[in-house]
Amino acid sequence: MNLRTAWKDRLRTLVSEMNRSGRPVEYPFKRVFEIVDAPTVSALNEELTRLVGSGKLNAIYRIRSQETGVGLAEYQSVTEIPSKVFDDSSDKYQNVVLGRDVELIYRAP
Helix, strand or coil: CCCCCHHHHHHHHHHHHHHHCCCCCEEEHHHHHHHHCCCCHHHHHHHHHHHHHCCCCEEEEEEECCCCCCEEEEECCHHHCCCEEEECCCCEEEECCHHHHEEEEEECC
16 A cells, blocks of 8 residues: 555545444544544645535534633534624633634534
């Protein structure tokens, strides 16, 4: 097996397992990167974008609470993310900071 493409085989296996599961399966980008051991973040991002484009995966942007870490809302596109959300877990509004509060999740369709 070519070591340069072995990570793509691991990614295909992961996506296949996600799609065969009888329940919704999702992984954050960081976890996918760890599992498949891609050579770079950009290489993995390129492959995941292709998989989302072909309908084999869904990309979800999840806003997490700054106070409790729970998921507050999910969006299909980064452009849909509001600048402020209500955090039910801490009973107050939270300003959304993309690099800190938004987690990219990949989910089987």
